[in-house]
Amino acid sequence: MHFRSLRNWFISGLLLLTPVGVTLFLINFLIQEVGIPMRKWFFFFIPEESSRNVVIEYALYLAAILIVAVLITLLGWFSKLVLGRLIVNLLESLVNNLPLVRNVYNSVKQIRDTFIEQDKAVFQKSVLVEYPRKGVWVLGFLTGTGKGEPQHRTSTPLVNVFIPTTPNPTSGFLLMVPEDEVIELTMSVGEGMKLVISGGAVVPPWDVGKHESV
Numbered sequence: 001m002h003f004r005s006l007r008n009w010f011i012s013g014l015l016l017l018t019p020v021g022v023t024l025f026l027i028n029f030l031i032q033e034v035g036i037p038m039r040k041w042f043f044f045f046i047p048e049e050s051s052r053n054v055v056i057e058y059a060l061y062l063a064a065i066l067i068v069a070v071l072i073t074l075l076g077w078f079s080k081l082v083l084g085r086l087i088v089n090l091l092e093s094l095v096n097n098l099p100l101v102r103n104v105y106n107s108v109k110q111i112r113d114t115f116i117e118q119d120k121a122v123f124q125k126s127v128l129v130e131y132p133r134k135g136v137w138v139l140g141f142l143t144g145t146g147k148g149e150p151q152h153r154t155s156t157p158l159v160n161v162f163i164p165t166t167p168n169p170t171s172g173f174l175l176m177v178p179e180d181e182v183i184e185l186t187m188s189v190g191e192g193m194k195l196v197i198s199g200g201a202v203v204p205p206w207d208v209g210k211h212e213s214v
Contacts, residue, residue: 035064126192128183166199
């Protein structure tokens with residue numbers, strides 16, 4: 001076992017854990033610093049000695065979580081407004097000037113954008129394509145069927161496949177591939193994107209017997 005392999009595995013593990021860790025840290029921070037203090041405003045009528053009861057304390061903690069969830073939802077709604085977008089763009093420009101924070105934020109943002117794009121059906125399916133030579137396969141995402149001049153000038157039906165780069169899936173390139181040379185996968189676009197971002201370290205489970213019987 002080489003040191004380089006250990007280093008690559010460590011980096012792959014960090015890439016996998018960083019977005020999850022940042023999300024959990026932020027949620028816990030919001031619960032402790034926002035949700036718990038704010039619950040006192042809503043439940044001011046509960047005596048202090050009663051809040052020491054385990055059941056009541058547990059219920060109040062759930063209320064703090066609910067408050068944070070509502071605030072995050074409102075923040076998402078506000079970000080869609082014109083003023084909200086201006087503020088978000090300003091904050092992102094500030095974050096991009098902080099080296100370590102920038103890397104973490106961009107990783108989280110890439111995953112978020114991936115699922116947003118999936119909802120918009122930009123990426124329709126995860127596929128395999130032989131590239132850059134026969135016998136070598138690359139994971140890509142089907143974005144549509146061939147149209148216009150590229151399809152008109154070829155003799156076979158084409159499909160458009162976006163090939164993302166690792167570990168930054170926001171960049172990549174477009175392949176126009178004959179339809180019969182593309183293998184469609186059962187893994188979702190989100191699962192395929194996790195595979196790309198992790199550099200192949202995170203492979204979604206697949207039951208061979210289950211899919212062969214379908």
